[in-house]
Amino acid sequence: MKILVTGGAGYIGSHTCVELLKDNYDVVVLDNFSNSCQEALNRIQRLANKKLSFYKADLLESPSVRQVFKDHKIDAVIHFAGLKAVGESTCIPLKYYHNNLTGTFNLLSIMGEFNVKTLVFSSSATVYGDPSTLPITETFPLSATNPYGRTKLMIEEILQDLHTSDKDWNIALLRYFNPVGAHESGELGEDPQGLPNNLMPYISQVAVGRLPRLSVFGADYDTPDGTGVRDYIHVTDLALGHIRTLPKLAEKPGVVIYNLGTGNGFSVLEMINGFEKASGQKIAYQVTDRRPGDIAACFADASKAKRELNWEAGKSLDDMCKDTWNWQKKNPIGYRTQPKEE
Numbered sequence: 001m002k003i004l005v006t007g008g009a010g011y012i013g014s015h016t017c018v019e020l021l022k023d024n025y026d027v028v029v030l031d032n033f034s035n036s037c038q039e040a041l042n043r044i045q046r047l048a049n050k051k052l053s054f055y056k057a058d059l060l061e062s063p064s065v066r067q068v069f070k071d072h073k074i075d076a077v078i079h080f081a082g083l084k085a086v087g088e089s090t091c092i093p094l095k096y097y098h099n100n101l102t103g104t105f106n107l108l109s110i111m112g113e114f115n116v117k118t119l120v121f122s123s124s125a126t127v128y129g130d131p132s133t134l135p136i137t138e139t140f141p142l143s144a145t146n147p148y149g150r151t152k153l154m155i156e157e158i159l160q161d162l163h164t165s166d167k168d169w170n171i172a173l174l175r176y177f178n179p180v181g182a183h184e185s186g187e188l189g190e191d192p193q194g195l196p197n198n199l200m201p202y203i204s205q206v207a208v209g210r211l212p213r214l215s216v217f218g219a220d221y222d223t224p225d226g227t228g229v230r231d232y233i234h235v236t237d238l239a240l241g242h243i244r245t246l247p248k249l250a251e252k253p254g255v256v257i258y259n260l261g262t263g264n265g266f267s268v269l270e271m272i273n274g275f276e277k278a279s280g281q282k283i284a285y286q287v288t289d290r291r292p293g294d295i296a297a298c299f300a301d302a303s304k305a306k307r308e309l310n311w312e313a314g315k316s317l318d319d320m321c322k323d324t325w326n327w328q329k330k331n332p333i334g335y336r337t338q339p340k341e342e
């Protein structure tokens with residue numbers, strides 16, 4: 001079976017490609033390297049000891065996307081490609097709407113042209129807005145509070161409309177909670193450009209000495225220790241969730257929606273402690289004001305994915321912290337420690 005992975009050189013895409021290759025799928029990656037690089041693809045192939053096909057192409061440019069479908073008989077698409085920084089999306093919303101929405105429109109139209117109608121879409125727990133109770137099930141009301149989140153919500157709705165119009169489409173909307181960690185080899189991981197927006201990469205850059213200290217955004221939330229609580233999920237578990245979704249789509253279920261989380265919430269202070277224990281490094285931090293737009297707590301009810309996909313997250317907080325630290329230590333400045341593009 002041949003899978004097109006858009007955004008396959010990125011953080012979650014690269015881990016998913018390794019698992020796909022290990023599972024004997026043929027993999028074609030399309031990525032414009034706007035937030036990734038060739039080195040990630042080199043490492044995927046080394047880790048899996050297999051080759052993938054690669055197109056350096058932009059989803060905004062239909063002819064190059066069409067070329068991929070001309071060259072390969074694609075069976076299904078896993079669509080990771082998109083811009084993902086919440087803060088940035090509020091400053092340059094049009095770029096986010098254009099890249100994420102137009103990119104997806106182009107992809108869907110071309111898939112339709114070639115009669116490829118099986119899609120796994122990277123959605124996010126951000127579509128639940130500020131949930132009124134916890135844990136969050138897939139039937140909770142949806143809302144968005146920023147342009148990035150709105151692109152996810154809009155694409156979910158567009159995909160539902162597409163299936164309504166043509167029942168041949170089979171689509172999985174996977175709502176990720178907070179992906180963290182890295183490949184256990186330390187060869188693949190998250191490589192944010194500039195200052196990290198998310199907690200784990202920030203902590204690990206403090207640990208490795210790239211940043212002086214972490215700001216803990218608020219310690220006055222209505223949570224056990226006052227700091228924000230999230231459902232952190234190891235990126236390899238998340239990758240495996242995609243692999244388990246493909247056979248489900250082969251059953252032609254229409255549109256299916258799954259939370260991919262662990263079901264456990266950890267606070268910022270618990271993450272700091274977990275990381276200190278796993279790495280043996282002290283994480284300097286100071287409590288600052290809340291980050292605007294943040295919610296107190298968010299964690300999944302992940303039982304639907306367990307029931308229907310036979311998938312559940314197997315890795316612990318300690319695994320997430322150890323693997324993040326291993327990646328950070330081996331690659332203190334990310335993939336840029338390696339030779340530039342081939």
Ligand code: NAD
Nearest residue numbers: 007010011012032033034035036058059081082084122124
């Ligand atoms: P990432 O930035 O590491 O990967 C995205 C990849 O898509 C990058 O390699 C980038 O170069 C590529 N890309 C972006 N726009 C493109 C375009 N127009 N054409 C071709 N390639 C393009 O991000 P990630 O963390 O791996 O996230 C993957 C997906 O999962 C995204 O859609 C993101 O919104 C979603 N998601 C991520 C998180 C998270 O915390 N990482 C949480 C929920 C959902």
Ligand code: UD1
Nearest residue numbers: 086124126178197198199202215216217228229230268294
């Ligand atoms: C962020 C995004 C969300 C996205 C999710 C997963 C925002 C507002 N939301 O959510 O849309 O789906 O990532 O990628 O960016 N924290 C600190 N100090 C830091 C960074 C974070 O204390 O330097 C705290 C936050 O307040 C939060 C927790 O750590 O309580 C996790 O933050 P983060 O990793 O940014 O993820 P989310 O806020 O869940």
